[in-house]
Structure formats: structure tokens, C-alpha cells
Amino acid sequence: MSIQTPARPELTVETSGGVPHRVRDLTLAESGRHQIRLAEHEMPGLMSLRDEFGPHQPLAGARIAGSLHMTVQTAVLIETLVALGAEVRWASCNIFSTQDEAAAAVVVGRTGTPESPAGTPVFAWKGETLEEYWWATQQIFDFGTDDSGAPIGPTLILDDGGDATLLVHKGVQFEAAGGVPEAAPGDSHEYGVILGVLRDSMQSDPQRWTRIAAGIQGVTEETTTGVHRLYELHRDGKLLFPAINVNDSVTKSKFDNKYGIRHSLPDGLNRATDVLMGGKTVFVCGYGDVGKGSADALRGQGARVIVSEIDPINALQAAMDGYQVARLDDHLGEIDILVTATGNENVVTVEQLQKLKNLAIVANVGHFDNEIDMAGLESLPGAERIEIKPQVHEWRLPTGTSILVLSEGRLMNLGNATGHPSFVMSASFTNQVLAQLELHTRLDQYPTGVYVLPKFLDEKVARLHLDALGARLTTLTPRQAQYIGVPSEGPYKVDHYRY
């Protein structure tokens, strides 16, 4: 492994032997602990699960390898999993998204010190290189050795974007093939790094991933992209263990995507640029849940919002919601703020970037950094990049105009803001915990395949968040329940109900 000294080794830790990295900064950990305490107040779903299940330790025996943005909210998730009995190791799923104080606080734990941590091993810091990132991802699979010295792996993966799951599947594939191929010419740099990691791994232990995969009972996946990969693996007969699609719980996708971005898009714009949104012309590419939340937030701040869509149904929704529906090319010269929310690639081309209004702001809340053609921009002759501040760059274009690109074209709600707020993440993560519980305690119900959580659990997640908002639910009388043909206590809707 080529990573000898992680850039922020004081933020990686190993409590039960092995690599001797330690959190060294107690102030950082204390600040993180304060923030975690406040976040707990905003994560009533997770705290309710601790109350309900903590005494019974239903996750006892579970070893969870987690790969998900190492934020304050994730700290509450991790500590909930531990409170339910699990043993946990964690890495971030994004090189920029770690909040170091949260990582430090988790490692130190409530009762520990940097010298004698009492928390959970975390391998993550803000600003990893790709090499460091994949090194860290590897660490979450290593739960030490048993009495016989045999290595112990995880029983479950908790994944966001599918990187941990990818590593296992690729490892198994190459181990079966007897070798790791060289990167092909068109492959991304990152894929080369992954191949390198697996090549090193095979050299030191040729059956490592095969053995790890055998011990894994399942994975719960957070995101659209990760879920997409899982369905493809399953369709191709390559899925190695059951998967629960947490992303498509209503209380995840409809809340995280829509209400989360409504919060964090303007937050990121503010922190990045302090620009007034009122009166500005904003163009939002895509009117899925993320686009809906984006448009709503910006209108709420007094912007004029124009929307583009490729799906006629979503386009009609945008029109009915009062937005002009148009093509990007027809409005390039009017746009003050350009937001991509599609999950597709090359939604904004280099040609289009050059026709934008001077100092137009370009912000991606969709998915990868190819949503805006950043690669094309980087290789554009005559273009110059000036760092205004971290994650905010002015690109001076050969046309003579400038644009402001946030988070280098990556998710600006993470890069320029702090991602989704705790309350929204509480809904997502309560789904995650319930999904981990399903796989650990009712595995026989889940033959290899991809599942969404049953609707009554989805409703339960919602239910656990209402009290904190002062919302009082109405109860069906038995006669009313019978009249509409549902149980009084739910589930209340047919599966295809769209909310």
C-alpha cells in the first residue's frame, strides 16, 4: 500500500491494535462532542431507536463496515449503531466531506481521551487524496483477528454511493480471475487507484476479498447511484449478498432530496459567495426531487427560477408549479446562478459555460463532477483558475468573461455548506438503522436481491420524527380503517402510491 503517512494521521485511529494512529487534538474532539449533542436533538428518529432498542442490543454480534460522509450527523448514526450492540468501523465516502471534529469526537468517544480513545475507529479526514481515500476504505473491512489469529471481517456494509460494495465485488472478481488487470487507456485516474489497491491486496493476501465477502450478510445503500449499481449487479447475476435500497424509502428520497437540498443549496450559495438570491435569474437543470427542492428554495428567496427537464411529466410539474420551462441554450446570457440537479453527465458543456453572463455562479447539486463539464473546462486553452477561497474558484475564460465555479463542480451542498441538516439526515439514517436491523435479525426474509424497506417501517421513520415537530397525528377509528381497507396502525397506502 502506497499510503505510508496519511495527511491527517491524528484523525485516524485503531483501538484494538494495528496501525497506531491516534486523534491528537482533544479540542477538536470536544468541539465535535458539543456539535454531536446538538445534532442528537435534531435527530429524534435515531434517538428514539436508542430508547426503543438499546436495552435489547439487537445488533449484538453485528460488525458493520460503514462508508458514508463522516459528518456530525453520521457520528450520531455510528453511536446509535453502537448503542444497539454493533461493532463498527468507518470511512468517509467522499474526499472532502469529513468534518474533522466529528471524526475526532467519534474516535475519542464520550469517555475516552486522545491517548485512550473509547469510541469507534474512523478513517477519514477532510481533504484526502484519492490514494488516501481508498486506503481508508480498506481499513473498514479489518476487524482484527480471532483467537486463532484468523482475520475477522464485517458482517454488514452500510454504504453510500457503493464504493465499499464495489471494492468487495471487484476484489472477489479479480481474485477469482487470479489477477488484477492494468488500467485501460480510457479509465479514470480513480479506477487506476482502485486497481492499485486491489493489486497490493492480492499480493499480500490472494483470497482476502473472497473471504471477506463470504462473511458479509448484506449491504444497506444510501444513494440513487449506489442503488443503481446494485440493481445492475443483481440483473447481471453478480450480486454477492442481499441489499436493502434505503434510498427509495419515501422518508429518505422524498425528504433528503427535496427538503435537504432546499436547505443546503441556499446555504452553500451564501457561504460560498454571500450573493443576494432575490431578484436574480436562476436556471435549475432538472426537476426531480433535488430540482424541486432547489427551485423552491430559490423562489423562497425571491429569485426568478427557470427550469429545464428531459422528462415531460416532470416538465409539466414544473410548469404547473409556476416555473418557466426552457432550454439552457436559450437563456445562457440571462443567468446569474446556474444549478445542475440531474444526475446526468455533461449537462452543462464548456461551450455553454463560455456563454454565461459575467461572474455567473455555477453550482452542482446533482451528482458527479461531470454534470458540469469540468474536465473540458480544465483543458480549455486560455482558461485561468483563480482561487477566491477554498471551494470557490473564478474561471477567467478566453471569451473575456469569468464564471464562479463552486466546489470544483462537485456537490456544493457538501463542499460549500455542511450537507443536509441533521433532521433530514435523521430520517435517512433511521432508515439505515432499520435496514441494518432487518439484515441482522431477519436475514432469512432477504435472499440475495435488492429490496426496499417494507412500508410500515417507512411510516415508522416518519412517525418517529413528528413529535419533535409538535405535529399531532390523527388516528383512524376501526370503522374508518375498515372503510378504506387498511389496518388502523398502517401501512396506509398501496405500494405504488406516490406521495
Place this chain on the structure above:
Amino acid sequence: MSIQTPARPELTVETSGGVPHRVRDLTLAESGRHQIRLAEHEMPGLMSLRDEFGPHQPLAGARIAGSLHMTVQTAVLIETLVALGAEVRWASCNIFSTQDEAAAAVVVGRTGTPESPAGTPVFAWKGETLEEYWWATQQIFDFGTDDSGAPIGPTLILDDGGDATLLVHKGVQFEAAGGVPEAAPGDSHEYGVILGVLRDSMQSDPQRWTRIAAGIQGVTEETTTGVHRLYELHRDGKLLFPAINVNDSVTKSKFDNKYGIRHSLPDGLNRATDVLMGGKTVFVCGYGDVGKGSADALRGQGARVIVSEIDPINALQAAMDGYQVARLDDHLGEIDILVTATGNENVVTVEQLQKLKNLAIVANVGHFDNEIDMAGLESLPGAERIEIKPQVHEWRLPTGTSILVLSEGRLMNLGNATGHPSFVMSASFTNQVLAQLELHTRLDQYPTGVYVLPKFLDEKVARLHLDALGARLTTLTPRQAQYIGVPSEGPYKVDHYRY
């Protein structure tokens, strides 16, 4: 048959023999024709279908028995079906919802006169009795006789609420049983009327409904309630022919329910009461699509909106959308306008009605008139009903307060306003026409069962409505389509996508 002389016989007509009723009022028909012409402008989906399919007459040979509110918009639907080659007969599905001028115009046709109508037979007028209503419903199954004198029935039903389908299924059931039972003590008055109709029918023709059912290739159903009945029939093995659930097309349920009610709820309140909505406290029971549209419309008029829900997911949506979520009982004394949008029964009890603020307005946009306990109100000792104007009644209660009940507790968007506007109905009805086309031209794809339209047709409906709004759709490049794994021309989403 006990209906000798329909109340408005001039609005029922039989062009090919039989009962000699005629539209007598040419002014009425001309007014209807004007309104139909304007509605056509607002129904771009239906007009596009005429352009696309008219030349090919794909519905040639289809005989469609339609039971759906006989409004101006339905006139455009009927004339579209005819333009595609179908033979059509029509009744309304609600005793109050017929717009007489629309009915007259359809009967007279573009080139006919009252004496020599050139249009489509319609059996409907505003303000039918229940007896008249079921008499009219029967008429849509009688397409005359063939050369041999054998009666001809419909090949397809286009249904709204399932009354036409119910009549066929009950008829078949009783004919098989050899007799129609007496109404049981708890049965509704209306069920007694239905039994009477079928008893008369069996006396005159003991195999009538069995024969009609045999000729029916399928039904397309408009509403949640009708669809619910169809799924129950299918679950119980009693469904006699395939059914297409039009209600659950996205372009129907999400548009009709949400955007339609957003339009017609305030319209109905205005026409009924002229009351200022701004500043008023409105309580909306239910936050499904209809509740969402209701709350949005009232907030848009400056009302303070409180929402009740039984489903925690919908409740959480209401909270996230900024509404107070509460129980009706806790706010009875504050409510200026009470809206029910649940589809359940007894959502507002007589006890609750008596605790409302003086002159509170009570409006149902959910489903049946048992959503508010109108039966209980009618039998409440000391309650007095004063007609302010048609469909607007003041109930003086024994408590000394009054309430204003709209449309006698029935759907006030139909009773006090003119229902959903043309544009919204265009989306619903374009689905209906596409569904009729599916059953008539690709019946082999639909073994007996209940189906939703394939997603690409749902998207097509949306697509046909965008141009009229000036909305320009963005096109996927082939590479982008491949990147997200969909065809460039759609469908674009997985089936469980919620929009």
C-alpha cells in the same frame, strides 16, 4: 321502469330509434358549442390525439358506454372518441354534475339541429333523482339492434366511480342467481334503486346483463374509488373483463387531484360564499394529492392552513411544507373554513360540526357525502336547514351557532364550481382515450386484470400538453441517455419513481 318522464327530457336523445326524447333548446346547445370550442383550446392533449389518430380511425368498431360527469370538457372527450371512429353513448356519473348546455351541444352535434341531431346520445341533466340517474345509466348499454333484431351492447366501458361497471357485474350476478334480492334493512336508498332497476330488467330480459357483459372487452376507470372496486373484484376473482386504471397514471392522479383542486376549491368557495380567504383559518383534513392542492391554493390566497393526517409520511410532508399538523378536535373553535380531502367516512362528526365557530364554512372535496356526517346532521334534533342559494345551506344548530354547508356535503368543487378546469381534464381524458385505444387495438396484451398504462403513454400525455404552455423540453443526447441507462425518447424513470 318507473321513470316515465325524465325531468328534463329535452336533454336526453336517441338518434337511432327508441325513446323519442329530443333536445329542444337550441340556444342551450349553441351556448354549449361556444364553450366546447373554448375548452378545445385548453385541451391540447385531446386535440393532438384527433390530429394524430383521426385519419386512421383506430376506434372504428368500438362501441363505448360512457359514465362520467357530463361537462363541457367531457364533451371534448366524447367528440374525440367519435373522431377516432367510436360509436358512443353517455350518461353522467353524478346527479348534479351535468352542464346542460354541454349535454345539449353534444346531442345536437356540430351540424345538427334539435329536431335532427347529428351528435352523440346523452342521457343526463343537472339535478337528476336517483331513479332518473340509474335509468340514464341503463340507456348507455343499449346500442340498438342488429339486422337480425338482436340487441347490440357496448364493447367498452369508460367509467368514473364504477357505477356502469357495477351495474353490469351486479346484473350478471343476479341473473346467474336467478333473481334480485330485496334490499336489506341497512342498505342505502340508492342500493334499493339499483336493485329495482335490475329487477325490472330481469323481468323484461333475464339474460340481458350476461349478454352485455359477454360483449364487453374492457373498462377504463377514472377514479380512486372505481379503481379500488376493480382491484377488489379482481382479488375476489369476480372481475369479468380487463380494466385499465387510468386514475394512477401520473398525469392523471398527480395533476387532476393536486392541480385541479388547487383551481376549483377556491373557485367553489368564491362562487358559494364570496368569502375572503386571506387571513382566515382553514383546516384541511388529509394531505394526499387533493389535500396538498387544497392547502396550496388556500395559502396562495393568504389563509392560515392547518392540516390533519393519519399517515405519518404525509403528515411529515405537511410539516415540511410549513403547515401546522394537528387534530381537528383541538382547533374546532378557530376554524373559518373546514375542508375534507380524505376519501374516508365520518371525518367530521356531528359533534364536531356543533363545536365549530359560528358561520364556519364546511366544504368536502374528498369523496362521498359521508365524509362529513351529513346523515347525522340531517337527523340532529333541533337543527334547521336554510337554503341561502342552491348548494349553499345554512344549518342552524341546537347549540345556537350556524354553519354553512356547501353542496350538501358532496363534492363542492363540482357542486359549487365547475369541477376541474379543461386543461387538467385534458390530461386525464387523454389518458382515457389512450386506454380505450389500448383495449380496442391491443386487447391481447391485457388478460382479465387491472392495469395501469405503460409509462411511455403517461409521458406521452404530458408531452402533448407542454407546447400549449410554451414549455420547451430538453433532449437527451445519445451519450447522456446511455449514461443514465434509458432510451433517449423515454420512458425515463423506474416504475416506482414517485414524481
Place this chain on the structure above:
Amino acid sequence: MSIQTPARPELTVETSGGVPHRVRDLTLAESGRHQIRLAEHEMPGLMSLRDEFGPHQPLAGARIAGSLHMTVQTAVLIETLVALGAEVRWASCNIFSTQDEAAAAVVVGRTGTPESPAGTPVFAWKGETLEEYWWATQQIFDFGTDDSGAPIGPTLILDDGGDATLLVHKGVQFEAAGGVPEAAPGDSHEYGVILGVLRDSMQSDPQRWTRIAAGIQGVTEETTTGVHRLYELHRDGKLLFPAINVNDSVTKSKFDNKYGIRHSLPDGLNRATDVLMGGKTVFVCGYGDVGKGSADALRGQGARVIVSEIDPINALQAAMDGYQVARLDDHLGEIDILVTATGNENVVTVEQLQKLKNLAIVANVGHFDNEIDMAGLESLPGAERIEIKPQVHEWRLPTGTSILVLSEGRLMNLGNATGHPSFVMSASFTNQVLAQLELHTRLDQYPTGVYVLPKFLDEKVARLHLDALGARLTTLTPRQAQYIGVPSEGPYKVDHYRY
């Protein structure tokens, strides 16, 4: 006088001798009485004044000549004035705006019958000719004769638009000049009618208006236009008596204009056309209070709203509120609904009308019918006018397209809807009553000039409307009042505060 038989004589009445017209339609009066009762519930300001002042009869001795739309709400105003002791005579200020049932109910009174009316004389019916209109306006100045047979005139005018005030001022002017001039070539038809009325008057009584004017203590004026005329009269030294500008009370202009139109613009669109506003492109000319209310209402219904303005401050407000600010000429081909809200003339020209989208709806909520160039349209060669229904006309243009013009270019919130709702009118009319009280009881405070009501009365109007909305006001502690330097009980703001 050339009006021998008013078109609806049964709606004019004279209780104390003179012209023997009578309300003949008791059903009409009963329907009006029901509506008045419901309106009283929505007019808490007026009802509070009855409670507070009724016992003291502060308007005893006042004779009020009222010229204001004779609607149900005005009926509550009239009966409030009477309840406070005034003697009242009424005409409408618009040939179309009378609600006949309200007029009938006022004339009959609570305890009267058509044969023996116990109410207040009203001279107004829906659909007057201009000749009838000015005949009716004259009647409100004739309060019979005293014991000596000398004619009695009003002591106060309550005016809307200034027609009653105009008649007095013109009458005095011509009587002083000794004769009424002929209409000049460019004069409007209406001005000719006025001259005719005054000519007839001078013939029968050459000092009539001079005598009437001498008895008038003041006028309270409802509208921007009327107020504008008053300021001009005063500037030119021609104002004959003090005037209170009710229009510029905050609780009038900010409420009536903004919240009233927010209610009645969509209402009028619905009643006229039933067109879906959602998804449509609406262009609103003018972003004053009426434009603000219009834009807000249409956005609340899901329309895309574009705004035009000539004032840069209002334009910037529109932009900050999220609307596109543009010129009408640049969007003619996109507009589904065109709303004028400027109070200026020729805001939409005939050339622009011809470039609108086919079947675009044209609606004026600004002021006169010259806001849209109706005169130009009427004289456009090749243009054809088709009445869809009363107040809704399709104009087929020589360009081949049609437009729908509402209320013949006059105020469509009055012509197609029922004007401002009761609650909004309650605020306006409470100002009117307070203004009448000021002039009648504290005339010495008002030397000839134009005044707005003192701020504490404006605040009082608001205060009288809060309870009905369930709004609870917070009270300043004495220390807080001192801290911001205002009396605890108000007034709270400096005069130039903008709200």
C-alpha cells in the same frame, strides 16, 4: 328629465313622497337579506361601530348622499350609517355594479314589504344606461322639503370615484356662469349626458346646485381617482367643502387594493372562463398595490408571472419578489392571460392586442376601460365581437387570431366577479363611517381642504378586524412605549411609515 321610466323601476323607491317607484320583488329582497346577514358576519368593523356608536346616534341630523357600488357589502355600510342616526339616499357609482337583490333588500328594510318599505331609498339597478345612471345620481340629493316647502339637501356626500361631487361642482359652476355649455366636439358621450342633466336642472331650478352645495359640510371619497380630482380642485381653489381622502388610509389602500384584488382577480377569471391558471404565462402591467395583489394571486395558482413597470422602485420590488420584469412588447406571443393594473390609459394598444397568442385573455383591474384601447379595438376594421356570455367576448381579429376580452375592458373584478369580498370592504367602509363621523361631529377640525384620517383611526379600523380573524394583539408595556416614544395605545408609527 329625459328618463321617464327607468328600466328596472321596481328597484328604485321613494319612501317620503315624490316618484312612486317601488321594489316589487319580495323574493329578490329576501335573497338580498340572507346575503346581507352573511356579509355582516364578514364585516366586523362595521358591526363593531354599530355596537360602539349605535346607542349614541352620533350621525343624528346627518343627511348622507351616497354614490358607491350598490352591492351586498354597501348594504351593510348603508344600514350602519342609518344605525348611527343618519338619513341616507343611495345610487351606484357604476352602471353594471349593482346587485339587485342587495338594492331591493335595503329598500324594503328588515321590517318592511315591497308595498310598505321600511328601508333606505336606493336608485340603482344592474345594467343602467348612462342617462339612467345620471338620473339616479341626481335623486340622492333630494331629501324632500321642509315644513315651509323648501327643498332639503344632503349634509354629507359619501363618494366613490367622485361623480356625486362632480355633479355638485359642475352644477355650481354653471349656475354661477348662468348657463350650461354645449358639449365640445372631443367630449365623451358621458360628458354630454352630464351637461344635459344639468341643463334640465337649471331650467327647473336655476340655483339648485348652489343651494345644495351650501348645505354640504363635506365629502368622504373612496378611490384614487376621486381623490386625485379632489386634490386638483383644491389646488385650483375650486373645492367647495372639506374632503376626507379615505382611499389613502392604510387599511383602505393597502388592503382593498392588494388583498381585495388577490381575491377577486382569480375569481373573475374563473367565473368568466374557467381557465386553469396553473402553468400559464400571465403578464401583469403595473406593480402598485393592485399589481402586487394580482401577481401574488396568480403565482399562488401556479402561473408564471411577468410584470411590467414604469417606476423603477416598483420595478425593483417586483424583481426582488421573484418576478421577471419586462416590457409587454417583448412577450406578446407568450401571454395566456394579460392583466392591466396601472390606472393609466392605452397601456395595451390595439397593435399589441393583435399580436397576442390565440385566445389570450385580456383583463383590466386597473381603472377605466381606456387602460386597454377598447375604443381602438371597436373601430378596428375586420374585428368581430362574439358574445360568449355576458361580460365575456371573443374578438376575432383581422390577423386571424382571437382574444377574449372580459367586462368589455372595464374592471373585471366587478364585472366578472363580485368585487372585493366583504371582509376587505369592511375595512374600507369602516374608514368611510369614521370619516363621516369626523365631518359630522368635528367639522371645525376640517377647514376646506383634503385630509386623510388621523393614524389612530386607521389603526382603529385594523383593530376592529383582528378579533374576527382570531388574531391576538400584543400590548406594549408602559416602559416599552416610552422606549420607542409612542403612546401605549397608539398611534405607533410616524406619518411617513410605509407598512
Place this chain on the structure above:
Amino acid sequence: MSIQTPARPELTVETSGGVPHRVRDLTLAESGRHQIRLAEHEMPGLMSLRDEFGPHQPLAGARIAGSLHMTVQTAVLIETLVALGAEVRWASCNIFSTQDEAAAAVVVGRTGTPESPAGTPVFAWKGETLEEYWWATQQIFDFGTDDSGAPIGPTLILDDGGDATLLVHKGVQFEAAGGVPEAAPGDSHEYGVILGVLRDSMQSDPQRWTRIAAGIQGVTEETTTGVHRLYELHRDGKLLFPAINVNDSVTKSKFDNKYGIRHSLPDGLNRATDVLMGGKTVFVCGYGDVGKGSADALRGQGARVIVSEIDPINALQAAMDGYQVARLDDHLGEIDILVTATGNENVVTVEQLQKLKNLAIVANVGHFDNEIDMAGLESLPGAERIEIKPQVHEWRLPTGTSILVLSEGRLMNLGNATGHPSFVMSASFTNQVLAQLELHTRLDQYPTGVYVLPKFLDEKVARLHLDALGARLTTLTPRQAQYIGVPSEGPYKVDHYRY
């Protein structure tokens, strides 16, 4: 003077002799310069003034003493004043509000270096003590000496909150009285500091302030509070020179207060707490312009907003805008976020703070830190203050609950966010520059008194901001201008128009 070494002396500078402090941090200045460049893009009003007036140097000869938050936006203001020919010295008007990088960049200037600054002297840094603050305020009055060695003072004050003006008036008063009194027992600590400053001053130069006052031609004041003081001084006959009330320009008060806070309130909440606003219950005290902007912003983020008011007119506006209007005491246990926007004192008492929901957030955007009773909280026995991070404190209360207090009860939009965004400040500051121009070039029009800018200048400010938003203004035709009786080029409204 007791301040020997300012805490951040590297941020204070004197270019023309005297105290030898220098900006030492070029990186800071460079970062500030980048931010100023981006802000210039968002401040089109100021940049237009540079274009229009720069060549004519109309402020040549003006010496401006500025006391206003030393932010990036203020830097653009300062450099605009200099570009128009003025000599300028600056201090902040708040101990926390300085952005050090902006101060550094202004001092260094575009072409200077820390060693050889070419900019404008600034005496301000983030986190001054009160002693340092008043020391810095003194420095802006010292423009060196003339050839004869006589001290030179400012000709104009540009003030925010009135501290610079206060110092001059108090200095003159005490110099006339021949001595500075001791602080009285109830006086604030700050007043004691002011007295100390003036006492030191009188000792070294007994006619200093009298001489300075004599040279001052006028002041332009930014805020409500400062304006209030000016009107009081004028009422009491103590105002020493004319004052222009910039605060009450429409383009200042209506924009800064409403649209500025709409931007910065949610921004501050996010930066302070990252709390989801959606679904939360927010209580806003006060519905003036600041309260309106606050409520709008929070509703736009999906919060349920309750409003309290003492003024019935504003209360009625809140109700008409759809907010529940209630008293704070009735909702204490439901509130997640409590916002004060009144400008009054003791609006939230210590008793009320103790009844709030656990971890409720308390945020002041009104005025001083006595709006929430911070003094009472600080002296509450058993209350404990924990710093979560700077400007975010958890107060553990003796009741067992905690609250989160932002910015120690001071303006959280400044303390937790970055204040109003550039575009909003551009409108305010364009008014400031125009006001300075009025006083410098047309002083004869302004005898001692308090003035608002003439309406055509207010309109000009708006006009200069429209192009940047892509807003196109409509132009009155001469005939239209005549019709409504205004000049084509404005001003368009009567003075009492409320916008």
C-alpha cells in the same frame, strides 16, 4: 487615552503622519481585494455612480468621517467616495462587524503594499473592546493639520447608528459646559467609556469638538435608531448641522430591511446552527419590514411561522399574509426558533426564555441586545453559559432546559452571518453617496434640519440596479405621463405613497 496598543494594530493605519500603525498582512489584503472585486459586481449602483460622476470629481474638497460596519461592501462604498474626489477616514460602528480582510484591502489600496499603503485610513478590527471602539471613532475626525499646523477636521459625517454624531454633539455640549460629568450610577458601561474619551480629549484640547463641529456641513445617517436620535436633537433645538435621513429612502428601508433580512436571517441560522428550518415552528416578534422579511424567508424554507405585533395595522397585514398572529406567552412551549424584529426593549423576558422548548434558538434581528433580556439572563442565578462556537452559546437554565442564544443577543445577521448582501447594500450605499453629494454640492438647499432624499433620487437608486437584474423598465408615453400628471422621467408617485 487609555488605549496604547490596539489589539490588532496591523489593521489600523495612518498614511499622512501620526500614529504609525500599519496593515502587516498582505495575504489578508489580497483576499479582501478579491472579495471587493466580486462585491463590485453585485453593487451596480455604486459602480454606476463612479462611471457617472468619477470624471467630474464632485466630492473634491469633501473630507468624510465614516462610521459604519467595515465590511467588504463598505469597502466599495469608501472607494466610491474616493473615486468621486473625497478624502475619507473610517471606523466601524460595531465592535464585532469588521471584516478584517476588507479593512486591510481598503488601507493597502489597489496599488499599495502594507509598508506603503495607497488606500484610505481605517480604524477597525473584528472584536474590539469598547475602549478600542471609541478610540477608533475619535481617529476619523483627525484629518491632520494644515500648513499653519492647525488641525483639520471632516466636512461631512457618514454615520450608522449615530455614534460619530453623538461624539461630536456630546463633545460640543461638555466643552460648552466646561467639563465632562462623572458617569451616573445607572449609566451603561459604554457611556462611561464615552465620558472618559471626552474627558481625555478636553484635557488635551478644550475646544476640539467645538472646532470640529464648526467645520462639519452635515451628516447622512443610515439607520432607524440614528435617525430617531437626529429627529430628537432637532426637536430639542440641539442639532448642530443638517442631516439627511438615508434610512427612509424607499430603496433603503424597504430593501435593506425586508430583502436584506430575508437573505441574512436564514444564512445566520445556518452558519450558527445548521438547523433545518423546514417543519419547525418559528415565532417572529414584530411585522415591520424586518419582520416581514424574516417571516417570508422562514416560510420559504418550510417553517410554520407565528407572528406577534403591537400595531393593529401590521398585525392585520400579517394575518392577510397567512400568518397566525398571536402572543408570545401563548406559544412558548412550541417554539423551535424565536426571532425578535421589533427595535424595542425587553421583548423577550428572562421568564419567557425559561419557558421555551429545550434547545430553542433565540435570534435577534431587531436592534440592540436588550431586545432579548440578555442582562437579565446573565444575572439569572443558576444559569450557565457554554460556548458552542463563537457567537453561539448554549445557556443551561435553572429550569433544566437549555436555549441557544446567537450573537449574545446582538444582531445575529451581522454576528452569525455576513450582514446584508452586497446587492442590498448597494442600494443603501448609493443613497448614502447621493446624500453626501447633496450636502457637499447643494448645501444651501438644506438649512439645519433632518431631510429625506428627494423622490427622484430614490427612484434613481432603483434605476441604477435594474439593468444588473436584467429587468427592463417600461417608458411612459408623453400622453400617458400627462394623463396621470407626472413627468415622463419621474418622480412618479406622491410623497405619501407607501410602495
